[in-house]
Structures are given as C-alpha cells and as structure tokens.
Amino acid sequence: MIGLRGHHLLCLLGYRGMGYSPAFCENMTTVYEQLRTEPETMIRVVLGPDDLCAEFPKDEVAHCENRTVYQRDAEIVAKLGLEVGMELTWSSICGQVALEVKPTDISNLCATCRWEPYGVCAEGVRIVGEGGALPPVPRK
Numbered sequence: 798m799i800g801l802r803g804h805h806l807l808c809l810l811g812y813r814g815m816g817y818s819p820a821f822c823e824n825m826t827t828v829y830e831q832l833r834t835e836p837e838t839m840i841r842v843v844l845g846p847d848d849l850c851a852e853f854p855k856d857e858v859a860h861c862e863n864r865t866v867y868q869r870d871a872e873i874v875a876k877l878g879l880e881v882g883m884e885l886t887w888s889s890i891c892g893q894v895a896l897e898v899k900p901t902d903i904s905n906l907c908a909t910c911r912w913e914p915y916g917v918c919a920e921g922v923r924i925v926g927e928g929g930a931l932p933p934v935p936r937k
C-alpha cells in the first residue's frame with residue numbers, strides 16, 4: 798500500500814525524473830516505476846505529507862504542510878471523485894483521471910507549481926486519457 802496525497806496523484810503522471818534532490822528522485826522513481834509496472838498496486842489517499850513527501854530534502858524549506866498545498870490536494874481529490882481515506886488501485890485512479898481530468902485542467906489546478914510550465918503533467922493526463930502507457934523513467 799502506498800500513501801499518496803491528492804496532488805501527488807497527478808504529479809506522478811508527469812514525473813520524468815525531475816525533483817528536489819537525488820534522494821527525493823530515487824524514491825519517486827521507485828514509486829513511479831512500481832505503479833507503471835504493477836498498476837494494481839493499492840493506493841491510500843491520505844491527508845497531508847505522504848510517502849513522496851517523506852524524502853523531501855531536510856535542508857530545504859518544506860512546503861508539505863502549506864495551506865495552499867492542502868487546498869490543491871483537496872481540489873484534486875474532489876476533481877477525481879475521490880475522498881481522503883479511500884483505498885483503491887493505481888489503475889482505478891488512472892481511470893478516474895481519464896474520466897474527470899483534461900490536460901488543460903493542470904494549468905488551473907496547479908497554477909503556482911514550479912513544475913507546471915514544463916508541460917509534463919498535462920502530457921501525462923493526455924496519455925492516460927487516451928489509454929496510453931506512461932514512459933519508463935530510468936534510474937540514475
């Protein structure tokens with residue numbers, strides 16, 4: 798079981814190896830690759846810091862507890878038709894993405910995110926919406 802907060806359900810669609818530190822990326826790559834290759838992995842939708850936040854660099858100012866980040870989580874959980882505390886497979890979450898999210902929604906849902914301008918998350922939403930496969934992310 799992997800615990801993920803709301804916005805990370807979408808961040809994982811756009812993850813292409815970029816992140817806050819080598820340790821953060823190593824952990825995120827592990828999670829991403831598990832979900833990509835084992836889409837029946839169970840996910841628990843959690844409130845606040847999750848299994849990805851756990852590797853946020855200790856020497857950087859963390860945003861994991863920021864009110865705005867909780868707001869983004871709540872908006873994305875609602876957009877996906879989910880609730881905090883739900884346990885469901887990653888493939889079911891991707892099914893909800895395909896039903897409920899359009900690539901253009903990312904610029905609204907994630908307007909202040911530093912990764913949004915790269916376009917990778919909108920691209921991930923597009924891939925999932927078309928029933929395609931997310932690309933592998935090689936380990937560094």
Ligand code: SF4
Nearest residue numbers: 807808907910913918
């Ligand atoms: S734009 Fe930022 S918050 Fe939104 S899905 Fe991408 S990485 Fe996550």
